Amino acid sequence: MQKKLRVAVIYGGKSGEHEVSLISAASVMKAMDLEKYEVLPIGITKEGEWQVGTQSFPALEGSLGAEKLDQLQSQLPSVSNVTNGKQLPALTSEFVDVVFPVLHGTYGEDGTIQGMFEMANVPYVGAGVLASAVAMDKVMAKMVCASAGLPQGEFVHYLRAHFFNQKEEVLDDVEEKLGYPCFVKPANLGSSVGISKANHRSELEQAMDLAYRYDRKVLVEEFIPAREIEVAVLGNDDPQASLPGEIISSSDFYDYQAKYVDGKSAMEVPAKLTQEQTKQVREMAIKSYQALDCTGLARVDFFLRKDNEKILINEVNTLPGFTPFSMYPVMWKETGLPYSELIDRLIRLAIERYDEKQSLITSLES
Template sequence: MSKKLRVAVLFGGKSGEHEVSLASASSVMKAMDHDKYDIIPIGITQEGSFLLGQAALPMLEGKTEQAEINRLQQMMPAVTTGTHALPAFHREEIDVVFPVLHGTYGEDGTIQGFLEIANIPYVGAGVLASSVGMDKAVSKKVFAEAGLPQANYVSFLKADLVRNQEAVLARIETELGYPCFVKPANLGSSVGISKAKNREELIEALALASAYDRKIVVEEFVPAHEVEVAVLGNDEPEASVPGEIVSSNEFYDYKAKYIDGKSVMRIPAELPQDTAEQLREMAIRAFKAIDGSGLARVDFFIRKDTGEILLNEINTMPGFTQFSMYAKLWEHSGLTYAELVDKLIQLALERYEEKSQLRTDFAAE
């Protein structure tokens, strides 16, 4: 009998998306095969403390049933229990890490850099792709260089707003007009995003966004269908069928995504075949533009008036419950949730093995 893989599942984190991470991690661990994996839960509190093994499971209460928590306890190696300021990650104790962390300190390259230094394989994008994908201002520049069409936008620092608010407001009104969307540059799950229809609302929206990030992005309003494509793979990624979001609110905000449960996913999206293929091709181009690996969800607008496709953003660790759009897109593309989790772990190990072949020394020939 082959040795079971020891998979550390990281969840929680110091992020506005802490709760989303708990739900995603609960689904991931529930899908793991007891015969294939030993699970090492590692919870990160909102204060930044690390909880290992059974000490981490109370964080998941309310996200999964007690029977499932009991099952997870049976899948845990006995050696990983306790509370630590920072856990010791050892290659001989952990085969691969599944960082189900969304947003700040999880999806932005910080935890990925730590795992690179620890020399441990991990699921998902590397340091560069994570940090570029997280920063909407930087990723928009990268996508523009790759020739991918996008909506008009402006970006600036919170310091610019403090120094000369009037100049910032005038620039937004001149270049974009109303309505417009105001976003923290480095956050996901629609946290801190507002739609502004006039100057008063714009000022409020800027204050909200700047409470979450030092960098702000403001985008023109595009009357459009919101369509998403899931990407899976490393150097030769594949794209899923497109899916459309029909939001229960004025736009697809945090409440529409996670609270009221009234938004509708249309999978596959009702699109002409050539449009669907174009979306899939553009999703892969976006994934490769940031040097993605593992997984990503790429979000698009399709203009209602012209049918033009505009790239909105890329998410390198999208919501990952079995009911999330990413998982549902692959389910409709022929991959079950459990198979998706298995595939991502396999891709992480393949990427690690490939990187292990690279030289890290210098010797004169």
């Protein structure tokens, strides 16, 4: 009988997307075949405390259900040597076979915890340190995509000190370069947290104030009358793109409420595009994925302008949601890859990338 892989699923975290992470992690664990995997849930509280095994269960009760929790507990590996609390668990290759981080936002998809996995020398699902950090910073990601020749909307960005020391100058600059309406975003945050639409100067100032509560760098983008198209990408050196999907938001724009809470936003997969548009958006998704040096998975978001049907890249998300409302698994399902097989593929990709890196290290040392 083949040995089960021990998979540590890490969720929660200190970011503003803590609750979304719990729902995503529950969906991932529900889909994991317990005949193949020995699942070790590891939760991180909003205060940064680590909860291993049964200590992490209370946070999952609402989204995972009692039956699945019982199943997980029945196969739970021994963690008697692991300390709960501020001390990090022993996430070494001797303790787990692979880590599946389901951590959205700050400290989860920005390269922070990926660096810890690298130091622990353990395989992990998703992008590496560099791709995670660059993709998380929307300004840096836009610069990289621009260097790869990918078309984007107009944008400007400002550091907190610049804004609060020269507020009127910054507001004038936005009005001159972008006009109204425009969108204001924290540069390093996901899931549409802290994003506002500004229709005039007072709303712009309020939007900037809000965004700076989350980040020291703020991005302001032109308003683009467009359809919102997304593509799921999967793979390491030879990535594949899913059929594109379209978001039809329940609100003025696809904010946190529309994305995760109200469940009223519509998803259309595949999106109603021409054959040429479908081909183009899938090619652009892979091009941006490779430009950022992504591995494992990413969701690439686009705008399809309503006036001239030009396709513009919006952003790349290296750890997209896995909730029941999330586009990433839905797009792969409609492309022919069911949820459970998607999880299998992601775990294999993590191990393949780890093995390749180990062979490079070995060859350098020999």
